[in-house]
Amino acid sequence: MSSSSPTRHAVVIGAGIVGVCCAYELWRDGYRVTLVEHASPGGEQAASYGNGAWLSPSSVVPMSMPGLWKKIPGYLFNADSPLRLRWWALPMLAPWLLRFLLAGRSKAQVQVTARALSQLLHDAPERHRVLADAVGRPELIRKAGLLYPYPTRDSFLAEALAWQLRRENGIVWEEVEGERLRALAPDLGPHYRFGIHVPAGGNCTNPGDYVAAIATFLQARGVALKQARALDFARAGAAPSGALEAVLTDQGRIDCDLAIIAAGVHSRALAQAAGDRVFLESERGYHVVFEQPGFEVTPPLMPGDAKMAITSTTRGFRVSGQVELATIGAAPDWGRAELLRRFALNHFPALAGNADHTARIDGTHLPKGLKRWMGHRPSTPDGLPVLGPSQGTRGVFHAFGHGHVGLASAPASARLLADLIRGGPSIFDARPYAIQRFRRG
Numbered sequence: 001m002s003s004s005s006p007t008r009h010a011v012v013i014g015a016g017i018v019g020v021c022c023a024y025e026l027w028r029d030g031y032r033v034t035l036v037e038h039a040s041p042g043g044e045q046a047a048s049y050g051n052g053a054w055l056s057p058s059s060v061v062p063m064s065m066p067g068l069w070k071k072i073p074g075y076l077f078n079a080d081s082p083l084r085l086r087w088w089a090l091p092m093l094a095p096w097l098l099r100f101l102l103a104g105r106s107k108a109q110v111q112v113t114a115r116a117l118s119q120l121l122h123d124a125p126e127r128h129r130v131l132a133d134a135v136g137r138p139e140l141i142r143k144a145g146l147l148y149p150y151p152t153r154d155s156f157l158a159e160a161l162a163w164q165l166r167r168e169n170g171i172v173w174e175e176v177e178g179e180r181l182r183a184l185a186p187d188l189g190p191h192y193r194f195g196i197h198v199p200a201g202g203n204c205t206n207p208g209d210y211v212a213a214i215a216t217f218l219q220a221r222g223v224a225l226k227q228a229r230a231l232d233f234a235r236a237g238a239a240p241s242g243a244l245e246a247v248l249t250d251q252g253r254i255d256c257d258l259a260i261i262a263a264g265v266h267s268r269a270l271a272q273a274a275g276d277r278v279f280l281e282s283e284r285g286y287h288v289v290f291e292q293p294g295f296e297v298t299p300p301l302m303p304g305d306a307k308m309a310i311t312s313t314t315r316g317f318r319v320s321g322q323v324e325l326a327t328i329g330a331a332p333d334w335g336r337a338e339l340l341r342r343f344a345l346n347h348f349p350a351l352a353g354n355a356d357h358t359a360r361i362d363g364t365h366l367p368k369g370l371k372r373w374m375g376h377r378p379s380t381p382d383g384l385p386v387l388g389p390s391q392g393t394r395g396v397f398h399a400f401g402h403g404h405v406g407l408a409s410a411p412a413s414a415r416l417l418a419d420l421i422r423g424g425p426s427i428f429d430a431r432p433y434a435i436q437r438f439r440r441g
Contacts, residue, residue, distance in 0.1 A: 008031050008032065009031070009255070009257050010031040010032070010033050010034070010256060010257065010260065010421075011033075011034045011247045011258070011260070012034070012035050012036065012259075012260045012262055013036045013230040013247065013259060013260065013262060013263050014036070014037060014046075014262035014263035014264060014266075014267070015035045015041035015211070016046040016048040016211060016262065016264055016406070017207070017210070017211050017214075017406055017407050017410040018262045018264075018400065018402060018413060018414065019037070019263075019399070020035070020211055020214040020215050020218065021131070021214070021410040021411050021413070021414035022260050022262055022413075022414040022418070023035050023218055023223055024131070024214060024217075024414065025414045025415055025417070026260075026418055026421070027223055028418075029418055029421075032222070033218070033222075033223045034223070034225075034226055034256070035218070035223060035224065035225045036226045036228055036229075036230050036247065036249060036254070037225065037226075037227065038227060038229045040212070041211050041212050041214075042207075042209060042210070042211035042212030042213075042215065043208065044208075044373060044375075046211070046375070047264055047265075047375045047376055047377050047378065048207050048208070048211045048406065048407060049207060049208040049211070049373070049375065050207075050208075050285070050320065050374075050375045051207055051285070051287075051320060051377075051407050052287075052300075052302075052308075052311060052318070052321070053203050053204045053206075053207050053300070053309070053311045053313055053320075053407070054146065054201070054203055054300060054302075054407070055124045055125045055128050055201065055202040055407065055408045056121065056124070056146055056198070056202075056405075057118075057121050057122050057170075057171060057198070057408075058171045058173075058200075058201065059121055059404065059405050059408060060115075060117040060121060060165055060169050060171070061114065061165050061166065062113045062114065062382070063104075063283075063379075063403070063404070064100050064103045064110075064381070064382075064383060065104045065161065066104055066105065066106060066107060066110065068101060069101045071083075072085070072101075082307050082308070082321060082322055082323065082339075083322075083323045083324075083325075084324045084336065085324075086324070086325065086326035086327075086330065089325065089326045089330070092327060093325055095279065096279050096280075096381055097325070097381075099279055099381035099382070100381040100382075103381050103382040103383060107161065110161075110165065111165065111168065113383055113384060114166075114168065114169055115168075116432035116433070117169075117383070117384065117405065117409075118169035118170070119412070119428045119429065119432075120385075120405065120409035120412045120413055120416075121405060121409055122169070122170060123412070124202070124408040125141070125143045125200065125201065127411035128141045128202070128204070128408075129141050129143065129202075130411075131411055132210070132213075134217075135213050135214050135217035136213070137209075137210065137213045139205065140204055140205050140206055140209060140210045140213065141202060141203075141204060142202055142203055142205055142298075143201075143202035144202070144298050144299045144300075145198055145199040145200070145201050145202075145299040146197075146201030146202075146203070146299050146300055146301075146302070147176075147185060147195055147196070147197050147198075147299045147300070147301045147302075148195060148196040148197075148301075148302050148303075149181070149185060149188060149192035149194070149195040149301055149302075149303050149304065150192060150195060150196075150304040150305065151191055151192055151193065151194070151305055152193060152194055153175075153177075153194045155194075155304055155305060156194055156196065156304060159304065171198060171200070172198075172199070172200065173196045173197060173198045173199075174197050174199070175194070175195070175196060176194075176195045176196070177193060177194045181193070181194070181195045184299065185301060186295075187295045187297065187349075187350055188301065189346070189347045189348065189349055192303065201299065201300075203299075203300050204313075204407060205313055205314050206313050206314040206315060207313075207407055226249070226251065228250055229249060229250045229251075230247050230248070230249050230263065230270060231248050231249060231250060231273070233245075233246070233247060233259065233273055233274055233393055233396060234246040234247075234248055234253065235393055242394065243394040243395055244256065244257070244258060244259055244393050244394060244395030244396055247259050256395075257395060258395045258396070258421060259397070260396075260398075261390075261396065261397070261398050261399065261400055262399040262400055263400065264376065264400060264406075265280065265282045265328060265376040265377070265378040267280060267378060267398070267400035271386075271390070271398060271400075271435070274390045274392045274393040275390065275391065275392015275393055276390050276391055276398070276435050276438075277435075278380075278398075278401075278435060278438050279380060279381050280378055280379070280386075280401055281325065281379055282325075282328050282376035282377065282378065283323045283324070283325065283376075283377040283379040284322075284323070284324040284325070284326060284336075284374060284376055284377070285320065285321065285322055285323065285375055285376075286321070286332075286336040286337045286340060286373065286374050287318055287319060287320035287321075287337070287340065287372070287373050288318075288319050288320075288337050288340045288341045288370060288373075289313070289315055289316040289317065289318045289373075290316050290317040290344065290351060290369065290370060291315065291316040291369045291370070291371065292316070292369050293316060293317035293348075293351060295348075295350050296312040296317075297310055297311065297312050297317070300312070303347070306343055307321060308320060308321030308340060308343065309321060310344070315371075316371070317348075317351070319340045319341070319344045320340070321340060322336045322339065323377075324336055328376060332374040334372065334374075336374070337373075337374070341370065377402075377404060377406070378400050378401050378402065378406075379401065379404075380401040380403065383403055384401070384432055384433055385399070385401040385402040385409070385433055386398040386399070386400055386401045386433060386434075386435050387399055387413055387416055387417055387420075387433035387434075388417070388420055388430055388433060388434045388435060389420065390435065391435060391436065397417060397421060398435055399413060399414070399417050412427070415427055416428065416433075
């Protein structure tokens with residue numbers, strides 16, 4: 001921590017992985033910090049709790065890629081598609097969805113996005129290792145690489161553009177098949193005969209516990225945790241020239257010098273309250289956890305034909321994925337979780353041998369030894385987070401919209417934001433993440 005006395009007060013709204021990392025960096029820089037979160041840090045309310053637990057420098061490929069628009073009709077009507085659109089939500093999603101498709105309109109455009117993502121991700125496992133050591137929980141971060149199995153080499157070559165983007169951004173990998181593939185994934189079924197191993201990747205062994213550990217570490221060192229919901233901001237003067245005076249919550253007013261909006265999918269309303277326009281929607285994701293699988297996957301896997309993260313955590317064998325576009329308040333479609341469970345049973349023979357795992361998931365029934373979860377990835381149309389100062393209220397800063405890379409990119413995002421707040425040199429170019437891009441859009 002900085003040796004200077006903490007005279008300026010910073011409020012961080014949201015205690016997910018991005019929020020606690022922002023609080024950590026501001027505490028190190030000498031600020032007095034208050035975390036505002038309506039529930040316990042690390043709890044199931046946050047995307048941080050239920051993600052794929054990957055720390056992947058190779059996650060530079062945006063969701064929107066050239067030609068995606070041709071697949072939209074199939075996504076609307078195919079119940080087994082990994083990307084599902086609730087048709088009744090299309091009128092509300094249309095402004096975001098149009099910009100999402102335009103963001104992947106050309107190879108040149110996705111190359112720009114990949115470079116911006118790489119800035120946040122290229123050293124993610126090492127940043128997390130340093131942070132986990134600092135908070136006294138080094139066992140929560142593991143660096144055993146990441147594995148992308150494919151049914152055949154041809155199915156890998158069909159994703160040439162995605163792997164070109166990775167190569168252009170410094171990702172090094174090795175091709176594996178035969179005995180080498182089986183050594184890396186001994187419990188994976190015979191459907192997969194080719195793979196790509198990325199040695200630089202890593203994973204978190206329990207994302208919820210990790211977030212809670214960072215918050216606990218900060219509280220022991222003077223960071224306050226306020227259980228409340230942030231609603232608005234008090235300013236000295238009107239937007240866009242007004243300066244922040246306080247964060248207004250359902251539990252009262254918190255006077256402060258600066259505030260960071262890191263509230264995940266709920267950040268859109270807060271950004272609007274600060275006077276900023278932003279396109280942010282929920283990419284609803286699901287996971288299932290087999291609590292007693294009888295084996296571990298090391299390294300974690302992402303099958304090329306399924307696009308789901310398969311990771312061994314301290315709570316069990318986690319299979320996470322799916323992109324469901326719907327309104328935030330819509331009821332979960334547990335059929336999404338059933339797809340994940342069924343895939344795992346089909347491709348990991350040891351799971352299918354456990355009778356507790358074979359009963360189908362539905363809206364009311366959950367087999368013994370199986371857990372499920374649904375959460376909200378906060379996603380912008382262009383696949384990049386919003387990092388930097390508000391244009392509507394001086395003293396408000398944004399740190400949200402990380403989509404699929406929130407866990408991996410949180411430490412770098414937080415350090416960049418702290419650099420921007422301090423006004424000194426930043427660790428890398430912050431312009432791709434500025435909120436002004438939505439005005440241009």
